[in-house]
Amino acid sequence: MVLSQMDAGKALTAAAAKGNTSEVQRILEECRVHPDTRNEFGRTALQVMMMGNSKIASLLLEKGADANVQDKHGIAPVHDAARTGFLDTLQVLVENGASVNIPDQNGALPIHIAIWEGHRDVVQFLAPRSNLKHANQSGQTAIDVARASCVPDMMDSLFAHIHS
The missing domain is CATH 1.25.40.20 (Ankyrin repeat-containing domain)
Structure with missing residues (x-):
């Protein structure tokens, strides 16, 4: 599945903001989206993630997020x-x-x-x-x-x- 850079950033940040760890992992691995891909507001998944979800933070950082x-x-x-x-x-x-x-x-x-x-x-x-x-x-x-x-x-x- 090929996503445009903007769609990829949107999908990744949306999943991170919702605290959906499995979807974040799927987007990172299957769609090969870089964890620092920005959404339409210029923000990365690490910036918009559900702060109470340390698993998402770990996953994004493990995949190379800044x-x-x-x-x-x-x-x-x-x-x-x-x-x-x-x-x-x-x-x-x-x-x-x-x-x-x-x-x-x-x-x-x-x-x-x-x-x-x-x-x-x-x-x-x-x-x-x-x-x-x-x-x-x-x-x-x-x-x-x-x-x-x-x-x-x-x-x-x-x-x-x-x-x-």
């Missing part, structure tokens, strides 16, 4: 995983070369986003891997964001890794 692909706003899959709180997906991304120190267009690292969203387990995973001195465009480091957050114990989650 773990650090960014959209026009500088948002990478690690930012999305941090925002949504899916630690298992974030771990798969990092294990496959995703950098946790890529800033988005506002200068936010994934750890800034995880703190804002109140995902303590994600913050604990990111803290030892993140540049905690990096400031976003507002001049805030992860510690500043944690201090300003209204999430109970967020500073403890962050400091547990700073002082260990």
Whole structure:
């Protein structure tokens, strides 16, 4: 089955967004679609995948997807995983070369986003891997964001890794 580049990107991203692992695998293998093929909105399957489906992330990365692909706003899959709180997906991304120190267009690292969203387990995973001195465009480091957050114990989650 031969798909045009646009149709292939559309089919792959649609299957990834729905969390349909078997369809993603079929498109990658039978149709021989590269995992970084973009859809009509210029986004890859890794960028639009159902974040809670770490199997799709693993499959796409195993087939050669770029773990650090960014959209026009500088948002990478690690930012999305941090925002949504899916630690298992974030771990798969990092294990496959995703950098946790890529800033988005506002200068936010994934750890800034995880703190804002109140995902303590994600913050604990990111803290030892993140540049905690990096400031976003507002001049805030992860510690500043944690201090300003209204999430109970967020500073403890962050400091547990700073002082260990």
